[in-house]
Amino acid sequence: xxxxxxxxxxxxxxxxxxxxxxxxxxxxxxxxxxxxxxxxxxxxxxxxxxxxxxxxxxxxxxxxxxxxxxxxxxxxxxxxxxxxxxxxxxxxxxxxxxxxxxxxxxxxxx
Amino acid sequence: xxxxxxxxxxxxxxxxxxxxxxxxxxxxxxxxxxxxxxxxxxxxxxxxxxxxxxxxxxxxxxxxxxxxxxxxxxxxxxxxxxxxxxxxxxxxxxxxxxxxxxxxxxxxxxxxxx
Numbered sequence: 001x002x003x004x005x006x007x008x009x010x011x012x013x014x015x016x017x018x019x020x021x022x023x024x025x026x027x028x029x030x031x032x033x034x035x036x037x038x039x040x041x042x043x044x045x046x047x048x049x050x051x052x053x054x055x056x057x058x059x060x061x062x063x064x065x066x067x068x069x070x071x072x073x074x075x076x077x078x079x080x081x082x083x084x085x086x087x088x089x090x091x092x093x094x095x096x097x098x099x100x101x102x103x104x105x106x107x108x109x110x
Numbered sequence: 111x112x113x114x115x116x117x118x119x120x121x122x123x124x125x126x127x128x129x130x131x132x133x134x135x136x137x138x139x140x141x142x143x144x145x146x147x148x149x150x151x152x153x154x155x156x157x158x159x160x161x162x163x164x165x166x167x168x169x170x171x172x173x174x175x176x177x178x179x180x181x182x183x184x185x186x187x188x189x190x191x192x193x194x195x196x197x198x199x200x201x202x203x204x205x206x207x208x209x210x211x212x213x214x215x216x217x218x219x220x221x222x223x224x
Contacts, residue, residue: 004152033212042200043153045212088152096160097168098143098213102152 002027004091006101014109016078021104023072023089032072033090034063037103043088046074079108112137114216116201122222123191131186131219133201141204142184143168143213144176146197153200159184160206191223 003026013019023032034046047056049065049072056063060083062075072089084107090100114135123129135142143158145168155168159178173195175187184203188195198220202213 035215042217043202043213043215045214048212090153096141096158096166098155099169100145100153100155102150 004101012107021074025091029091029093031092035088037086084108116216133184135203139203143202144186145200196223
């Protein structure tokens with residue numbers, strides 16, 4: 001059974017600090033997605049990572065994928081309050097089914 | 111505007127009363143999917159569809175039905191809702207998975223089954 005685990009589940013951090021969210025998955029997959037969800041809102045796509053070693057950056061967020069380690073990271077640089085949200089990773093193992101992690105709830109304190 | 115719409119956005123019903131949640135997309139996407147979101151469990155896929163008349167089960171299909179008679183619409187049917195189907199439901203669409211494409215999510219439908 002494919003499992004996708006994120007950690008931490010909750011993260012409270014000060015503005016200006018750096019931190020990393022980890023997404024581990026249990027089976028082979030070349031495609032990994034990161035989404036953001038604001039409270040009471042829908043999911044918004046952040047990154048699509050398609051191959052081993054892929055790195056994507058948008059503003060203060062950078063995502064990477066290591067398919068050999070079955071690990072993706074979402075790195076936050078110099079956090080700001082606007083980044084407070086829940087972040088999900090999702091894996092598509094090539095079966096047209098998407099498996100989501102449980103989410104990381106990030107709170108950035110001013 | 112490219113979007114995925116869902117109706118209703120909020121629904122309170124009673125056990126056993128059939129209901130349908132509609133989902134429609136205007137992006138000509140082949141792939142559509144339904145998810146439920148529950149605290150601590152993330153999103154779990156209920157059903158998905160690769161194209162018209164092609165549907166398949168996700169991880170939690172029990173108690174749900176879907177149909178895909180038109181490319182743009184993918185309704186979710188609860189024939190006999192039960193309290194354990196109280197949840198937040200999202201519809202999503204994309205081009206066929208495997209392309210450089212992500213899913214676009216609808217606004218969500220919050221369902222309470224009494």
